[in-house]
Amino acid sequence: MIRIERRLTEARWLVPAVPAGSLVAAAVLSGIILLLTGHDPIGTWARLLDRGFFADGAMSATFVTATPLLLTGLAAAAAFRMQTWNIGAEGQLYLGAVGASGAGIALRDQSPVLIIPAMVIAGILTGAVWAAIPGVLRAYTRTNEIITSLMLNYVAGLLMTYLIFDSQSYWRDLSTFTARVFPQGKYLSDAANWPSFRLAGLAIPLGLVLGIVAAAVLWLLYARTRFGFEARVIGDSRAAAHYAGIRTRRKIVAVMALSGALAGVGGASEIGDFRHVLDPRGLQQASFGYSGIVVAALARLNPFAVVVVAVLLGGLSNAGFSLQGATFPAGLVGTLQGLILFCALAGELLVHYRIRLRRPAIIPPATEAAGAGVA
Amino acid sequence: MINDTILVVIAASAIAYGTPLLFAALGELLAERSGVLNLGVEGMMLMGAVSGFWAVQTVGGPGWMVLLIAVLVAALVAAATALIHAVLTISLRASQIVSGLALTIFAGASGLSSYVGHVASLGGQPARHEFAAIDVLGFKALPVIGPILFHQNALTYLSWALVAVTLFYLYRTRPGLHLRAVGESPATADAMGVNVTAYRYVHVMLGGALAGIGGAFFSLAITPGWLDGMTSGAGWIAIALVIFAFWRPELALVGAYLFGAFSSLAFTLQARQVHLPPEVFSSLPYLMTIVVLVLVSTGWARQRLGAPAALGVPYVREER
Numbered sequence: 260m261i262r263i264e265r266r267l268t269e270a271r272w273l274v275p276a277v278p279a280g281s282l283v284a285a286a287v288l289s290g291i292i293l294l295l296t297g298h299d300p301i302g303t304w305a306r307l308l309d310r311g312f313f314a315d316g317a318m319s320a321t322f323v324t325a326t327p328l329l330l331t332g333l334a335a336a337a338a339f340r341m342q343t344w345n346i347g348a349e350g351q352l353y354l355g356a357v358g359a360s361g362a363g364i365a366l367r368d369q370s371p372v373l374i375i376p377a378m379v380i381a382g383i384l385t386g387a388v389w390a391a392i393p394g395v396l397r398a399y400t401r402t403n404e405i406i407t408s409l410m411l412n413y414v415a416g417l418l419m420t421y422l423i424f425d426s427q428s429y430w431r432d433l434s435t436f437t438a439r440v441f442p443q444g445k446y447l448s449d450a451a452n453w454p455s456f457r458l459a460g461l462a463i464p465l466g467l468v469l470g471i472v473a474a475a476v477l478w479l480l481y482a483r484t485r486f487g488f489e490a491r492v493i494g495d496s497r498a499a500a501h502y503a504g505i506r507t508r509r510k511i512v513a514v515m516a517l518s519g520a521l522a523g524v525g526g527a528s529e530i531g532d533f534r535h536v537l538d539p540r541g542l543q544q545a546s547f548g549y550s551g552i553v554v555a556a557l558a559r560l561n562p563f564a565v566v567v568v569a570v571l572l573g574g575l576s577n578a579g580f581s582l583q584g585a586t587f588p589a590g591l592v593g594t595l596q597g598l599i600l601f602c603a604l605a606g607e608l609l610v611h612y613r614i615r616l617r618r619p620a621i622i623p624p625a626t627e628a629a630g631a632g633v634a
Numbered sequence: 635m636i637n638d639t640i641l642v643v644i645a646a647s648a649i650a651y652g653t654p655l656l657f658a659a660l661g662e663l664l665a666e667r668s669g670v671l672n673l674g675v676e677g678m679m680l681m682g683a684v685s686g687f688w689a690v691q692t693v694g695g696p697g698w699m700v701l702l703i704a705v706l707v708a709a710l711v712a713a714a715t716a717l718i719h720a721v722l723t724i725s726l727r728a729s730q731i732v733s734g735l736a737l738t739i740f741a742g743a744s745g746l747s748s749y750v751g752h753v754a755s756l757g758g759q760p761a762r763h764e765f766a767a768i769d770v771l772g773f774k775a776l777p778v779i780g781p782i783l784f785h786q787n788a789l790t791y792l793s794w795a796l797v798a799v800t801l802f803y804l805y806r807t808r809p810g811l812h813l814r815a816v817g818e819s820p821a822t823a824d825a826m827g828v829n830v831t832a833y834r835y836v837h838v839m840l841g842g843a844l845a846g847i848g849g850a851f852f853s854l855a856i857t858p859g860w861l862d863g864m865t866s867g868a869g870w871i872a873i874a875l876v877i878f879a880f881w882r883p884e885l886a887l888v889g890a891y892l893f894g895a896f897s898s899l900a901f902t903l904q905a906r907q908v909h910l911p912p913e914v915f916s917s918l919p920y921l922m923t924i925v926v927l928v929l930v931s932t933g934w935a936r937q938r939l940g941a942p943a944a945l946g947v948p949y950v951r952e953e954r
Binding site: 402409 | 752
């Protein structure tokens with residue numbers, strides 16, 4: 260017989276063991292799916308790991324993919340910690356990309372010292388404003404933020420498509436005949452390319468550095484400040500927070516805006532570090548916002564763990580993009596992320612509960628009959 | 635001819651576009667009535683869409699039989715997808731929100747449904763069979779109501795029957811009473827001798843099956859074929875619909891056609907050369923979902939009529 264008993268305290272050693280075990284279990288489960296669909300699991304995984312982490316230049320490419328994942332992961336962690344379910348990081352990232360590329364185009368003749376901070380700030384503002392919409396609706400009209408923030412993802416995607424494909428907007432390149440026939444965005448000037456730092460032969464993009472700083476700031480905010488404390492109280496019990504005099508409505512809007520700002524920086528980094536142009540199709544295919552939810556959940560909402568998980572999942576995504584083809588069908592990366600999350604959720608049970616395997620006690624027939632008689 | 639006027643055309647296609655929303659919303663309604671929120675509707679719909687289309691392309695036989703098998707396959711596959719959520723949230727007590735999101739990531743537009751579509755190379759294949767509109771009793775030519783009520787496909791008529799069955803089940807049968815008890819007060823239901831776990835499992839999977847049929851409606855009726863992420867958010871709109879309908883099947887029907895109308899408005903106006911960017915029309919269903927949700931969340935509707943009291947709360951007998 261299986262019994263599930265609540266532990267009095269969290270099993271600390273399981274906190275890192277569960278995510279690690281989830282990765283392994285998800286690898287095995289995905290292997291089964293690969294086998295069932297006629298692919299070689301070991302070969303596929305070997306190529307995945309090689310392209311993601313070990314091949315020449317793989318790690319540098321992984322850092323580029325990990326950057327938006329880190330920032331959307333932090334965005335999800337910031338909101339989820341307060342039980343505010345912002346799943347609109349996808350749209351907030353798009354808006355951040357729109358804002359940052361707009362700033363980059365406007366300041367194209369300026370020096371990098373001016374352009375790059377302006378891009379970051381534009382990303383922060385546009386992302387924050389977009390996230391504040393479901394925040395305000397949640398705080399002041401009690402509208403379910405899960406659905407509103409998600410609906411705005413589709414609207415943001417359509418907005419980007421409109422800017423490049425169906426209008427003569429500021430973002431669209433209309434300078435040549437080909438660009439008018441095959442719509443594309445304006446490329447930013449070289450001065451708007453974000454620098455990367457060399458470390459032990461690896462290229463660390465500026466966005467990743469910003470993300471790590473943001474992780475530290477987020478940790479400080481939640482662990483050491485009144486703001487973070489109040490947010491955590493709201494997360495644990497909204498009613499208690501209200502009775503304690505915490506202004507829950509303002510806090511919800513603030514945390515949503517903070518979450519959106521982080522995702523917005525993710526969008527800005529996609530423009531500055533990688534694409535240098537507003538590319539609606541590329542951004543929508545990458546679906547960094549949804550992957551950020553996986554990152555945050557696997558990191559159990561701990562900002563520092565988000566950094567590590569983002570690099571791990573960034574490697575998988577990076578390998579997924581570069582391997583995509585007949586032998587490596589699209590959709591595998593999302594499947595894998597889902598499996599990892601399922602395993603992590605199942606593992607969460609072990610952190611809070613103890614599972615006992617026990618034989619049912621053997622009761623002598625006479626006693627049982629007597630017991631039944633009394634009952 | 636009055637049947638070609640824009641309002642009739644929009645109303646008729648509103649029903650066509652609303653049908654998948656109705657299936658998915660009825661399914662989600664049943665799951666939520668048992669106390670389990672499943673945010674994986676979008677993923678389950680896509681699994682239904684891809685597996686239903688796969689069945690149509692693979693199974694041989696007369697058209698009606700192939701389509702029937704395809705719908706059953708879609709329902710089974712999506713119910714199996716829902717089973718993951720059921721195990722995680724009911725037996726393993728995981729967060730319903732995170733598990734539902736995980737389900738959508740796992741099965742969604744860049745997940746397993748896309749993988750299956752690529753492995754079976756379904757993309758770009760013309761459909762071998764599709765659900766076509768039936769001219770019921772030759773009433774199609776009747777003014778106004780003809781095209782709206784008597785020229786829909788078999789799945790739409792099935793969805794109407796389903797609303798009636800769900801209403802009867804919820805309010806006129808003992809299992810329906812038990813289901814409502816499980817969603818409102820699982821401890822009471824447990825004391826009554828109702829198996830809370832079994833009720834939740836069954837209704838989450840039933841919800842998955844209906845979402846799967848809704849998804850198959852996309853790949854077998856609206857735009858026969860397969861495209862990654864072809865439901866484009868319908869699953870999320872269905873979740874919003876359940877809130878909008880105050881967890882009542884008859885209101886889900888009204889809501890589904892309201893949202894169906896927003897989708898059909900987009901296509902009809904575009905076809906009639908109304909000059910506005912296509913993105914304005916395409917974003918209409920999403921924006922209206924937000925507007926409608928805000929309306930039902932405020933003012934007179936604040937009492938939250940109908941939300942099952944135990945929605946989102948895992949039931950553990952030892953810890954109640």
